[in-house]
Every structure is written in C-alpha cells, then in structure tokens.
Amino acid sequence: MIYKIAPFIIVLIMFLAPITIAMIIDKKYRRTSLIFSSTKQKKKMGLDMYLIRYEETDSGSKTEEIAVAQWRKANAIHSYVVNKYADGVDDCQEIPLTLEDIAELNKLCKDVLDDPESARDKLPTASGFFFGSTAYDEWYLRDLKDTVTMLDYVQLMDKDWCHKYYYQASW
Numbered sequence: 001m002i003y004k005i006a007p008f009i010i011v012l013i014m015f016l017a018p019i020t021i022a023m024i025i026d027k028k029y030r031r032t033s034l035i036f037s038s039t040k041q042k043k044k045m046g047l048d049m050y051l052i053r054y055e056e057t058d059s060g061s062k063t064e065e066i067a068v069a070q071w072r073k074a075n076a077i078h079s080y081v082v083n084k085y086a087d088g089v090d091d092c093q094e095i096p097l098t099l100e101d102i103a104e105l106n107k108l109c110k111d112v113l114d115d116p117e118s119a120r121d122k123l124p125t126a127s128g129f130f131f132g133s134t135a136y137d138e139w140y141l142r143d144l145k146d147t148v149t150m151l152d153y154v155q156l157m158d159k160d161w162c163h164k165y166y167y168q169a170s171w
C-alpha cells in the first residue's frame with residue numbers, strides 16, 4: 001500500500017513546498033475543497049479566484065465540486081481567463097475550462113517565467129477594485145510560480161481527462 005502512495009507524497013513535497021494545503025468542507029455550498037493557497041493570501045478583502053473540478057450527472061446537474069486551486073489578487077491570471085474564455089465579461093460567473101485550457105494557461109505562465117520581459121505582452125496585469133498590484137515584480141512572478149505548481153498538480157491528477165472544470169472569482 002505504501003508503495004502506491006509514495007509517488008504522490010514525493011510530488012507533494014517537491015512541487016507543493018511553497019504552497020499550503022487545506023481541506024475545507026463548505027457547508028453553505030456543500031462543496032468539498034482541496035485548496036492550494038500561496039502564503040501571501042492572508043488579507044480579507046480582494047480578488048479571490050478558484051478553479052473548481054466537478055462531475056456531472058446525465059441530467060446535467062453538478063454533483064461533487066472540489067476546489068483544486070485558489071489564487072488571491074493574481075489579476076493577470078484573472079484577466080487572461082475572463083478575456084479568453086468569457087469574452088471579457090467579468091460578472092463573477094462560472095467560466096467553463098477544459099483540461100486543454102488549463103494546460104494552455106500553465107504553458108503561458110511557464111513561458112513568462114522563462115522570459116519575464118515578455119510579461120507585459122503575454123500575460124499583462126489588470127487593474128480593478130481590490131485587484132491588487134499591477135506591478136511586474138516578485139509578487140507577480142510568485143503568482144505565476146504558484147499557478148504553475150497548482151496547474152501541474154491538476155494535470156497530473158486528472159491525466160485521464162474525465163473531470164470538468166470551471167473558474168470563478170469573487171471580489
């Protein structure tokens with residue numbers, strides 16, 4: 001049994017060291033959350049963003065919803081998702097994402113981390129009420145590193161492509 005769990009534990013240690021993991025049961029929405037949150041996420045007001053994995057019944061209703069990633073004030077990620085997958089409409093709505101969409105965002109973050117000078121063109125920041133800083137500084141790069149870590153995990157855990165995802169933000 002331990003030999004089956006060991007690779008998973010190694011992945012957690014190697015890739016999630018700068019990330020804290022918390023299991024939360026949200027009674028209001030009856031949603032279980034495996035939330036990855038970076039260490040800068042201590043403030044109460046601001047842009048909160050979630051990647052939710054869910055399963056659907058034959059009738060189309062959602063069954064088990066699990067938050068597999070969480071960001072706080074990562075406005076470049078938010079802007080990218082809203083502009084690319086919601087036609088720029090930012091109403092805190094659920095934005096459906098495929099695993100291919102998640103892989104594309106992950107690759108984009110890796111590209112910007114490899115060449116930070118391209119950040120303004122490839123993954124620009126966005127201003128907004130409570131959206132945080134628009135500077136291309138160490139916090140911006142940290143958000144991208146955290147995003148890569150979280151999305152690598154999502155892709156690793158869903159290699160059979162059997163789940164559905166949506167992104168949702170609140171501010």
